[in-house]
Amino acid sequence: MTYDPNNIFAKILRGEIPCKSLYEDDFVLAFHDIQPQAPIHALVIPKGPYQNQDAFAVQATEAEIVGFTRALGKVAAMVGLVEGGYRSISNCGANGGQEVPHYHVHLLGGGSLGRMVSKKD
Ligand code: 5GP
Numbered sequence: 001m002t003y004d005p006n007n008i009f010a011k012i013l014r015g016e017i018p019c020k021s022l023y024e025d026d027f028v029l030a031f032h033d034i035q036p037q038a039p040i041h042a043l044v045i046p047k048g049p050y051q052n053q054d055a056f057a058v059q060a061t062e063a064e065i066v067g068f069t070r071a072l073g074k075v076a077a078m079v080g081l082v083e084g085g086y087r088s089i090s091n092c093g094a095n096g097g098q099e100v101p102h103y104h105v106h107l108l109g110g111g112s113l114g115r116m117v118s119k120k121d
Helices: 008-013 053-059 062-078
Strands: 021-024 028-032 040-046 086-089 105-109
Touching (some): 008 028, 008 040, 040 062, 062 086
Antiparallel strands (some): 021 028, 028 040, 040 105, 086 105
C-alpha cells in the first residue's frame, strides 16, 4: 500500500480542509476528531507521509518518532486527559478498521471508556 496524498488528513495538513487545531510543532498536528467517540477525542498525526502505524514504525526517522511520542504526551496533558486517565488507539489497516490512510493516534477520555474491545456476539 502506498501513501495516498489525497487522504483527508493530508488535506488538513496542507490547509485545504479546516480542523479544530489543538497543537502543532515541526513533527505533528493535533486536532479534535470531527465525530467524537468520547467526551474528549483528539487526533495526533505526523506531518510526514505515513499511511499507518506500521509504515511510521518502519520508515520514520528517530527524530520523527521521538517528536510524535512526546507530542502524544503534550496533547494528552493539554486536553486534560492525564489526571483521569485515557486511552490511545491507532487503527491499522483493514482488520484494524482504519478509515483514514494517514497514521494517527486517537486520544480518548473525559469519562470511563468501558472495555478495550467490545465483545463479539
Ligand atoms: P480511523 O478509523 O481511520 O482510525 O479514524 C479516522 C478518524 O478520523 C475518525 O474518528 C473520524 O471521525 C475522523 N475524521 C474523518 N474525517 C475527518 C475530518 O475531516 N476532520 C476531523 N477532524 N476528523 C475526521
